[in-house]
Amino acid sequence: MRLILPFILVWLPFLSQAQATNSSPIVKWKHDMATAAHDSIRLRVCTQIVRQYQIENQYDSLYRYVQRGLGFHKASPSDFYVCELYYYLGRYYRHKGLYRRGIGPLQQAISHADRAGSEAKSARYQYVLAVIFSDAGQLEKAVEQIGSNLKYLLTHQNEPMLAANYLLIIELYGNMGNTSLQAQYQQKYLSLVKDSWPPDHRMYAHIMKGQILEKKNRWQGAANEYRAGLRCAQRTGDSLKVIEMLHYLGVNGRHRRQYLSALSLFNNMEVMARRLHDLSFQATAKREQAITYLLMQQPKTALQKARQAANYSRQNKQEEELIITLQTLVTALEANGEFRNALIVSREAQQIKDRRFAEQSAQKVAQMQAEFDSETSEHTIRVLQKNAQIAQLQASRQQQQIQLAQRTQLAAAVVIGLLGLLCGVVIYFLRKTQRTNIQLNEHQQLLQQTADALAESNATKDKLFSLISHDLRSPVASMKNSIRQLRSSDTEFHLKPLMNRLDQQVDSVLDLLTNLLDWSMVQLKGFQLNFESLVLQELVAEVLSQTSELIQQKQLTVINQVDKHQLVVADRHQLMAVIRNVLTNAIKFTPTDGFIRLHTVAKSAMVELHIRDTGVGMTAEQISNLFKSPDVRSGTSGEKGVGLGLRICREMMDRQGGTLWVEQLPKSGTLVRIGIATPVQTAHNSVANDHVPSSAAF
Template sequence: MRLLLISLLLITGIATAQPAKTDSLIQKLRLATSDTTRIRLHNALATAYFGQDAMRGIKHATQALAMATKAKNHLGKAKALLLLSRGNLILGQYDRGLNRAFSALKIGTQLQDTTIMFGAQNMLGIMYFKLDDTTNAQLHYTTALELATKTTNKSWLGKTYNNLGNLYEIEGNYRKALRYFQKAVMLQAALGDVQSQAINLHNIGNIHLNLAEPAQGLPYLYQSIQLNRSIGNQMLLPTTLGSIANIYLATGDTLKALATAKQSYDASLATNSSKKISAAAQLLQQIYASMRQFEPAYQLMVIIAKHEARLDLESQQKAAAEITARYEAEGREEALQRLEAEKEKQGLMIAQQQLILVLGGVIIILLLISFLILYISRKKIRKTHTDLVEVNSKLLQQHVLISTQKDDLATQALLLQQQNEALEKHSTFKNKIFSIISHDLRAPLNSLKGILSLANSPSLTEERIKVIFGLLEKEMVTAANMLQNLLIWAKAQLEASTLALEELNIAKLAATVISETEAQASIKNIKIQLIINPDFSVTADKERLSFVLRNLVTNAIKFTQPDGEIRLEANLLDTAVAIHVIDAGEGIAAENVSNLFTEKRFSTLGTQQEKGTGLGLVFSYELLQSMNGKMKVDSQPGKGSTFTILLPKIQNAVNEISGEDKVKTLAL
């Protein structure tokens, strides 16, 4: 109870802190006469406000960026970009922050300003850490540590130790993380860096949740609140209170945990940060659910969903991947430019050596003339001959050396090109598979977790139970379909060199696919017609072609109204076999057709609100390409869609046959 009262007093103290520093800076800004001074003061105001009001801080950083850009003040621009990146971090806008940190790093590198370079590397590490990309986070933290060590800057070392401690905590190495936090707080206490010291005290207190005695973390957390109070920093308050509530939960004091979690939620509302509001609401919702108070828990789930939608972490991660790829591409371009410069330098050396060869030839000619002139003296002639042989030998050695160097350069250039192509291919596959597994699959699983926590309520009505199980079924179907598509696609990617091509009967393969989707079609009473000549065959990989057909039929069922009809047809072209999946469903808007088979995937709900991920068509398109096939789509909104598979025609293909005996109709 005593600690709870202390936390209330600390919160009150923070709320009533006097903004003397900001008032002084505003007064100086009004009196400033030069752009350089105004830019510096706007950046200083942004730094001061980020501890109290993130939106005001962003406003001043934006003004500093605009003025610095107009005045071509590169250093002021880089500082403003780093401050805006910090504001994006507070608001949970990690993709924007990543882009601005990269821009600041580029300017810092050009200026060779170690302060900007360290700040950008440190911020990039934090952004990647928040985006769950620990590999890139480790890379940038390590670079920041190298800069801090090289410059012997203790403040930078303290910040980097803190960030590395966060990484080790995520990896589960809690003792090592605690040592890094303790090293950081000692450095920051010696330097008088109160804000950074408060952050590390929070981290030390929070990590005790994973150690033997969680209650030992409480003094550190309350000391962190006290330090933040002394500098008027309110942004860390919701997180610190949340850690205190978690410790109370771990020690079995649920009532204190509930009271502190409510304080954390109230403090998060004052920050206007969706990231902090969502985190505080999740903690409070978990406590209510554990106390079987399901009504407030349900209301908090609505609030969480609202703020999670604002954060849209999945889109931020995709944008971050694009930003990272663009930055790496720029790096590769610079490397290629350096290689071209080196090749040009080697070319000049070769030209000089060729000039030496020419001069050597001239020398040989002069020696020959001397030989004729000195013909009378045999001794002189023999000496001249010996000299000519020696010079010629050296020239031949130089010529061999030049030829060897040219061959080495050509080999190195070819090897570099091959390695670059392999790295790009592996990086693309890694980023795609990690993005899909980490985020497309996690979204439906998180939804399942939230729905199952609601299902524990004994007071749920029958109507609400039906709604919950309906949502549960849809999320399960979505996760299962996505996982099946992902496994087949990943197998094809990893086993691209073992393509199992064979002659396949199209009608039999299509009948198998219809049988596999029969249960799904029967739910909506959809009839599927198989109108394919039983003699038609094609050379393809059975598993991959089955996947593509099954995906197209499943999509057709999804967007076809109940009691509707789907047709599977095929016909022979000059050099290919065309397989058509035709439905009379909702159709696809023209602006979306061009994005169906690209990384800009999207998904819409079916006629009965069926969910999807948009991965199926992208995977199908790639699998067809691996078999030298193609896919086309013809769609009109409100009238339906026709998806056409084109595969190379085998030798001696039979002519198309039509008739009642070639039509098989399945009424589902």
């Protein structure tokens, strides 16, 4: 069954309308559209023109007016008419063979029809969309589209449309090889058939019933259905339908081995086809006769009929039909022992197949080129439309600008006079205001500078008082307590520990005061650094001398490997304070009999003084908080600290352009790296630890 059959079934009313139209009203409609007052009227008339162009098969003109109608739709939206425009645009693409391009417009047509509340139009458009899906080779999407359409049609009394959808889905499932679903929908279609249907519709129903019975090998029952279909075909008065039914009956009779009856039917078929000058059916009749004679073991007669069929097919120039006929001729030649001629005919059939394949390939390429050309042309049209809109907007804007200029000329003449009068007064007051503003800005800047200086001074004072009140109170209180105990002690045995503790507390207070004085010196705004070239070894030796008593008390081993020739550029007082503070920490947190090592490492523009110890070390968390809010910890011998030393050292080194970093050693202890600026590098600068013996490393 041909796919075009259900399509004709749906559009039969439109075809009859086309036959009833004797003269085209397009000229009058074009005049009405040109003289219409509103875009809504133009849209309605444009839709009528497009519909008439489709009836007259003038698809190029149809396409142009569809584009115009869609332009009217933008200015005056109307889903009722625009759904038809998109529908005819999809029909245009299908006519041009651009099936994939036709899918989008049909989907737009369905959407607008749904918004317009036209369910009948939506069902019809969904059916056509399924046909286009099928044409594009997207059979599954076509079945899905028909399925959604059937849900609507089963709830509405629209049997012709429902029958058309059933026929289409039967054809689709047949092409997909799904015979079970095809049979189900065949039964549904046949249940719709009524005696009140037109005879051609009932004829196709009988054909379908016959085909179903033949699949069940019920050939006699199928013959009865075909005879009923022949009677319906005769009632239509259409000779082509009668020929078609004779063909079905003849093939059925041959399967039932009623060869003479089949030959009679094929002869009648040939006579009617010759009367209509239909070469296709004449070739089909001769071919069926040849097949029948072969089954009757009459190869010579079969060969004669096959050659006649081949002549008709060659005249008809239908290559698909010619290939089938040539295959029958090859069989007849082989049955007569003419194998050479059979080979020649077989080669001819193969050449036609190859040529058809090449033509189909070329058609696909041409279709792709046509789609590309169509897209290009549509893009060009859209660009031209946009350019026209831009030009229209520019013209409108220019007109508005001219009107605005005319309106402002009068106002400008009046304003110019007033401005001339006011200019002198305004300039005078502006100059006076500028002078006043300059003076005010100068006073404000002076006041702001004074306020900033006072704020900074107050902040430094508050910070200093806070540190003194917080960190000095505890050791002084401890000293006061120790003195009270000394007064109350009456034995020399208790006196010595108290004196030792008092000595430690005095050292702690002295250390605190030293740190506070160093920090206050750093915070003073007017304090000036005194940079000078210093020998680092001399500074380290002086600090070691100052702390020798602490080193001896804890019996520590100090390894001094600082380069004797290493020069640095720094403030002597602050650098010594930094080294002293770091070395004091190393002594404090290194247990008895521990090691402290000092050595230098030369860098590109500075030298680093490394101070390593084998003390208790610090955790990663303590190091991260060291310069923010450090914990106050006691030394290995109970020495007290205030937690300010390294913070002050960091600030001192920052002011001198140096660095100070604290690292945790792999096993135990701490490494402090003090980066100090150096003068122009000399030949004496070298890495001191290159000469360190291996026994000194720890």
